[in-house]
Amino acid sequence: MEQVYMVMLIALALLAITDLVVGVSNDAVNFLNSAIGSKAVSLRTIMIVASAGIACGALFSSGMMEIARSGIFIPGMFTFNEVMIIFMAVMIADILLLDVFNSIGLPTSTTVSIVFELLGAAVCLAIYKIVMQNDDMSTLGAYINTTKATQIVVSILLSVALSFTVGALIQYISRLVFTFQFEKKVKYIGAIFGGLAITAITFFMLVKGLKGVSFIPAEVSAWIKEHQLIIIGVSLVFWTTLSQILMSVLKVNILRMIIIIGTFALAMAFAGNDLVNFIGVPIAAYQSYGFYANSGMSADTYLMGELASGEIVAPFYFLLFAGIVMVITLWTSKKARDVIATGVDLSRQGDGAEKFSPNALSRFIVRTSVYAGIGINYFLPKSVQIKIDKQFEQPEVKRKKKDAPAFDMVRASVNLMVASILISIGTSLKLPLSTTYVTFMVAMGTSFADRAWDRESAVYRVAGVFNVIGGWFLTAIVAFIAAAVIAYLLSIGGIVAFVGLLIVAALLLYRSSRIHAKRAREEEEKRKLRTEDIITIHEIVNDSSHHISKVIGKTNKLYSEVVDNLGLQELKKLKKNKKTLKKLEDEVDELKGELFYFIKSLDESSIEASKFYILMLDNLQDMVQSIGYIVKNSYSHVNNNHKNLKFNQIRDLKSIDNDLQVLFDKIKYTFDKESFEDIDNILEEKQELFDRVSNLIQKQIDRIRTTETSPKNTKLYFGLLLETKDLITASMNLLELFRDFYQEYKEVKEKAFPVL
Structure with missing residues (x-):
């Protein structure tokens, strides 16, 4: 019987590699959106910086995945056989779900998908056990960590609204200060802006990007946590001074520097923390097998209480291999480019071909916003209106260039700065914020504040945002149901169901790849028509x-x-x-x-x-x-x-x-x-x-x-x-x-x- 579990571990390892590929394809938008959209540096440079961030994050990650082992379900209530079924169901469902989103070019949260897959599979097996043992359904709470699940759902709702609002506010203030003719203003206030932005980003790297890193002593981590205000103050003075020196002496474009550092930071945080979304479950399965092998008990009787104690730390070679897979995927994935294109397209400055069709809700919101704007202007003095409008005047573009930036470097810097701040705050408060939700909604908020959503395009952009947000919540529902169904099939079907599901997953991935390739060819034909x-x-x-x-x-x-x-x-x-x-x-x-x-x-x-x-x-x-x-x-x-x-x-x-x-x-x-x-x-x-x-x-x-x-x-x-x-x-x-x-x-x- 042990041979079956060895085969399952091998299958989980292969699924982890596949999950890394589809996961990076989805989450690349988090750290590449601002740099690619602003064209601050060449695409090759952006990819090199992001690759370096991913490599550092993967190698320095401790690989801990509390959610995978005990954050959602109570391992002591499940046997080893049941835990392996949960992990297998989660990985199959996760790969298929993320691949669907990548194929249609929509970003979704890998954190939310893995959490609700764990929840769905665990709830399914818990109910199955309760029914088979003739227990009362009221005991379901003993199997599931309901507090953690509720906290995740609430944090999602908060992050969506908060990220959009804060991003819009900061961008509005930044645009009033810099205007779209920002080159002259940067000479005078660029150092202060650079100091604030880089401080936010580096602080983000400390509390988020290096969170739980194994090579940092616990005393150092505790000191960082206790002296956050001192770190912020010293960093602000240091980076502001350095920014002024770089601008004055070396003639460095500080906005470009912010974007490069921010891209590296978000890529590092993604690999260091979100990596566990892809390999945390297989590693938890690997550790579970170790506990089971040492127990001498049967797989159907050995309860996995030990899984809740200690830390699950990924071996260094696992992390090294995962980092290599992630970097290769970043350079080769066409689906990643589609997901990035959606985020850039919805936040671009100016009009063009719209990807999403308007709906009744988007029309209502735009119409309401227009009336609200008219009402505000009624009370706002005419001179103030003229002055504000002047700050938002854009240089006339006589010719629409194919390679023109979707937005400028001011907005790209604000995107990275605000996302870093919000994720840092969420991490320090131990809120499980999704980097996808935060970075995407910040980008939407800054584009809204930048008047990128004008009367020509607003109804399409708002519809697009609602499509993406709706997809996020659909992720949770589908992830829960899919993992539950797969877990049930594995429970009643055994080896036959295990082999059959792997074959079905492979066929669906192949079919998805063919469909995406066909769609890519169609898009290339449309591009030629422009x-x-x-x-x-x-x-x-x-x-x-x-x-x-x-x-x-x-x-x-x-x-x-x-x-x-x-x-x-x-x-x-x-x-x-x-x-x-x-x-x-x-x-x-x-x-x-x-x-x-x-x-x-x-x-x-x-x-x-x-x-x-x-x-x-x-x-x-x-x-x-x-x-x-x-x-x-x-x-x-x-x-x-x-x-x-x-x-x-x-x-x-x-x-x-x-x-x-x-x-x-x-x-x-x-x-x-x-x-x-x-x-x-x-x-x-x-x-x-x-x-x-x-x-x-x-x-x-x-x-x-x-x-x-x-x-x-x-x-x-x-x-x-x-x-x-x-x-x-x-x-x-x-x-x-x-x-x-x-x-x-x-x-x-x-x-x-x-x-x-």
């Missing part, structure tokens, strides 16, 4: 041809699929076509949303091209609307269980589909190969296609007069034919527009560079 770097007519020609080719290709494929699926009454495939249509609509809508920056970015010689670009997008929009009508009405017809189109109708639609495929393939080839001289040949087919569609309309009229009996079929069929005609019209208009523009471009080019 127009932020176009400034010349030549670039407009290339970019426009790329857009036309993409939309034509996707429209062609969608039309063919809908005709086939409509004929076969394939409701699921038609539903999938609707999703494809939504992506196409979003791509064209995003292009139209960037028109402002496109027009502003053009050089003086290319201004006239803006009208062409607007008309081109209008024609693309017409094409998408036509194919949209075809897709949506075909789906609705089948979904409502109306009669299928007759064979002759499907055959006629398929003939038009074949004609369109030939046409669209020619258009796509022309724009892919930039053979724009062939456009005239394609345009000659316009009337012939129109005539074919008109003939089919006449045939349907004849059917109505003779054999057609379904008004729903007639409505759908006429709609499809008329929208097909509109689709052809929009396509031909697009070709004519591009042909005329390209001819003008060639003439201008020949005049500027005549052939000798």
